[in-house]
Amino acid sequence: MPSLPFVRCPLARSIAALIPVTAVLVCATASAQEAVNNDTLVVVGTALKVDTPLVETPRPVSSVDREELETRNVQQLDETFRYRAGVLAGHYGSDNDTDWFKVRGFDQSTYQDGLRIYREGFYQWLPEPYGLERVEVFKGPSSILYGEAPPGGLINAVSKRPTDTPQGSVNFQLGNRNHRQVGIDTSGPAGESDDVRYRVVGMYKERDGDLDNTDNERYYFAPSLAVDFSEDTSVTFLASVQKDDGVPVNGFKLPYGSIQDTPFGRVSPQSNVSEPNYDRNKRTQWGLGYELRHDFNDTWAFEQDLRYSELDLELRSTYALSMVDDRRASRGLTLRDGKADSWTVDNRFVGNWYTERTENTLLVGVDYQNLGLKGQEGDDYAFGAPIDIFTPTYGNYTPFADEDLVERHIDKEQTGVYLQNQLRLDDRWVVLGGLRYDHAETENTNVTAGTTERSDDNQLSWSGGVMYLGENGINPYVSYTESFEPIAQSDSAGNLYDPREGRQWEAGVKYAPIGWDGYVTAAVFDLEESNTLVTSPAGFQVQEGERSSQGFELEGVGYVTDDLKVTAAYTYTDSRLEDDQRASLIPRHQASTWLDYAFTGGALNGVTLGGGVRYVGESVDGDTQVGSFTLADAMIGYAFAEGWQAQLNVNNLTDKEYVASCDYWCYFGESRSVIGSVSYRW
Template sequence: MSEQMPIRRRHCRFAIAGVSAALATTAFSAAYAQTERAPVPAAPAPAAPVPAAPEGSATTTLAPVVVTETALKIAIPLSETPRSVSVVDQQELIDRNVQSLDDALRYRAGILTGQFGDDNNTDWFKVRGFDAITYQDGLRIYQEGFYQWMVPPYGIERVEVFKGPSSILYGQAPPGGLINTISKRPADETRGRVDAGFGNRNYRRLGFDVSGPIKNHDNVQYRLVGQYKAREGQVDYSENTRYYIAPSLNIDFTDDTQLTILTSFQRDNGRPTNPFKLAYGTLNDTPFGKVDRGTSYSEPAYDRNQAEQNQVGYQFRHAFDDTWTFKQNARYSHRELELRSSYVLARVGERQGSRGLVYRDGELDAWTIDNQLVGEWQWENVENTLLLGLDYQHIDQDGQEGNLSSFGQPIDLFDPEYGNFQPIADGDLVKRQIKGKQTGLYVQNQTKLYDRLVLLGGVRYDMADQTNTNRTAGTAQGYDVDNYSYTGGILFEAGYGLSPYFSYTESFDPLGRTTEAAEQYEPRQGRQYETGIKFAPNGWDGYATLAAFDLTETNTLITSPAGFQVQSGERQSQGIEFETVGYIGRGVQLIGSYSYTDTEVDVSEAVRGARAALIPRHQASLRAEYEFAPNTVLSNFKVGLGARYVGESVDGDLTVPDYTVFDALAIYDVDEHWQVQVNGTNIFNKDYVASCDYWCYYGAPASVIGNISYRW
């Protein structure tokens, strides 16, 4: 999406170093409420799990904090980590019947989702006012151009968000953050579930999830997850059908050596949801009224989105002794895409709009591997964990593409008629190949003194290069860069569940273009200072966190007076985030968040500090679930209600009004096997514009989905 920046002077900045009482937004995960296998190669096993209710049960309590692998890649509780990480566990994914990855993060601080409505072929995130990169099981998911890898929530057990620059452990990345999904793993005990879903917009789903040990081989466990899902899109004539299956296998060779094999195969067929609309008829009034949010400016008989994605990988762990452990995480991914996507481009009359076309036909291959050596020592009053890592990433994308700024005849914006177009000509297509690789070497050390003071430091060296070749024209652009990234942090466990901290992190993001003088641009650099406090007292099933951050990207491209782009710009985001998850009283769980995000960007040498498009300054959410007491008429029954508020955003002289939408759920356990639930989002079907960035986008309409599951 393009980002047209408003012409508005920068507000006075607060000095984050002086915010001594600012609080941290690192979210502690409620433990996966089942006896799942811990992820083997991505992180050593957490402390022994506390028994909890079966998966999907309406009677669940938050378990103690668990270790996750996204923040540090080592098995240290997040309560001892001077970084911000939000976690959504599987119980919440099930309760909310999450349908997409961006849907999973609606109730977490500092994360903007839904700004482009309900898309059926891309997950959209903004974290702390910047783009975020997506990982799965600790390895990058490549999403170059329109080759957007989709992660079905039915196949994952947890979502984690690293907020802020993440290059210290992951290499090249935008400064906003990193979203890591954890795949479902084989279980020690035989169990399973079957799901059947139905809902509005012709929604239907069948899913199964079975796992357990192989007969007569207790050291070998399997899991098989599969799903069929289909639904019509937010825009008329858009729809998608998905087939997904994910087999996995775990082998415990010895107590010290484990191997987990993770695979998945997915096929999507449909028409893309093109939410692009003009401010004329959406945000602005016209003599003809407003454009209906379901209006499509695409060509139903021509547009299509057909994609196939497959991946095969493994996670290996071997403990040499009580001190040293080696872990290796590797994956091969392949994606094929056939995309025809037409959209409205500009108004050319009182009722007419011109259209453009995006055409993609190609495939993408990616290989990733991450090697880690972890050493753990303990002396009197000192605990030390050293991480040494070497990772490698490679991408090869090959295909043909077209980008037309004039496609077919102008279309009526208020009453479109279709069919007045000619398919894209072969002469308008470009054959393109993108090849890139990254090699990174990193060192990180965390020391805990007297069970109180935690010190963190790390450095990483990356070698990254990419070549973007236009094979039709015989031209190429790219980059070849080396980069050092640094991090540091300090946390003090003050008692009573309070842990104030301060941290510094960096990122780098290469640019695959050249200057007017054909010289390589420098990578965009991200730097963040963060201070905060975490609150997780003993005896309370929950946490509360608050953080203040100052995040700056330098080497941003801006437009010079001569009309070409130069690297003298800056994009800055400052804010405060609050997040809490916890039980208050018997059976009542609250999830709440508030975010203040002030994001500004230099547009040109003459216009600096303009407020960034799409990004609201204020966001807030509150969700409550109540489980009725046992041995009552409504026992085994859970209800929930949520509210999500998004403040106004801007796009130049346009102001997008704030909005509030409501969600609800009802879950009933008929017995130990059968469960029935109904979930609704935007239950009052509020009609609103979610954001504008030259185009304007309606927010997602009401969604009501029912589900029946059988568990054993």
């Protein structure tokens, strides 16, 4: 959603068409490795923080790798999972200062390289897609291993890392909305030996926002270094710095003029009712950390991940608040100036041992998270004169006075101890169990008023699952998971929210046929959250009652032929509040299909075609219904010389005008995006 105050049957035929082409699901995770067995690609990784084939784990994980990020030319993190099940994105339109996801009907946490990225209030750390190797979504409560997280799941962005072999690329892009980008990525051994390896990723891009008079400029630089001290010990150092400077996209449209008719017609989706000459979003973020791996012997290993990060923010953000007559709306202002810094560290011991009938993996870990946020804030709910939403004119306002700012400090610490054991019996059964204890302390101080709110929370969480490994490659499973999430935010009265807690039951099946390159997954789930946050009729976030979500997901990714790759997904989600009212924003039905076809001979040799269709069903906001919509995307690529590739990507091919969702405000979906690129690899 754009920066805001914390206020917050054709389908049947489409589903039938999805089922035959859900050929495979290629699941990759934080340290994915590939092995070929019986001509089938087997991908293992660390969804459970231990190397395990994901088709043999009773947990749902989806992944988008580097190749797909480039094929679809993903520009923002929340574009990643447009063709995956269980994830809703784009419901607030195209934002230029925040990534927005809903997973299984809930907000999610974002991690980078397995460590928490803090996003408190408007202090949002934004991973740059150009610097990522892949992006993963862990569906359902994931607190057992990854600490605090909302019940819907978490997003994990995996950074590019040094490679054993020399390689590199340069990339140039031009597009509509004055899009310009140049990037470089080079990696390989630092000397004659491959014991020390480096990678340097750098990028510059700028683009106008999807609203009039908005824009953003970004600089990104990410060096990394991997060192093998011995056969048993290695360290990978990861660093990044990113600077954004622009005018934020405030896509808040009132129902009047967006989904409701007026005597003056509808407002333009690109209409901007903020103050472009006053609004600004300046963000500088940097992080430095490492990943340590040490093998004691054939049984035990120690792993440690650590990162320190800082984010400096200067934000002025004006938005429409309510109609005052049939043409004009009052406006509000959000102002934030401050800095957030955080330490995160995860320590774990991994043990593996075997008997004639069993394979056992034990994981014991301790993690620690520390967040400090200091800054000035101001909220004005009568900012300037009302503005004409049909023909806005700017400049009729008085800047926010410094003496009206509030100084706020938020300090948060959390320590978690976790234990997980995975037992494989007779190569037919996988039994997974885990527990976690968390202690979290949060202190929210209004320095100006001299008041402090404190919370001291303790939580014991459980998880478990059983899977049967069928001889025919069909692996059914059932699992139970819990989540725990302290909230370092305060309500409109300045009081801290209580921690959110989640519980989920899930049953599913993962299909991995021998000789077929890929996977198919299907799952049903029943998810509940207590102490949930909802948007009040006045537009503020309040904490009340419970929220539930039940649903079904079907997803597949893989090759139907040697030249044709298919990605397909279907999601059914019934998300409800405690009074049995449907939750805002969440559609019941989503479906998507993307096809990639590579010509490998003849006159079209070197040409790659791609295209997709995304369907999002109707959603609600109380008694207001938001209609469904269908969007088409396309790409064409051409390898025209050794190492050279040209590509054209078009999202929202028909430039369809639609309202993506409503939640007090309404949000138009992103307009057509056209980007051409040329790259060279060596």
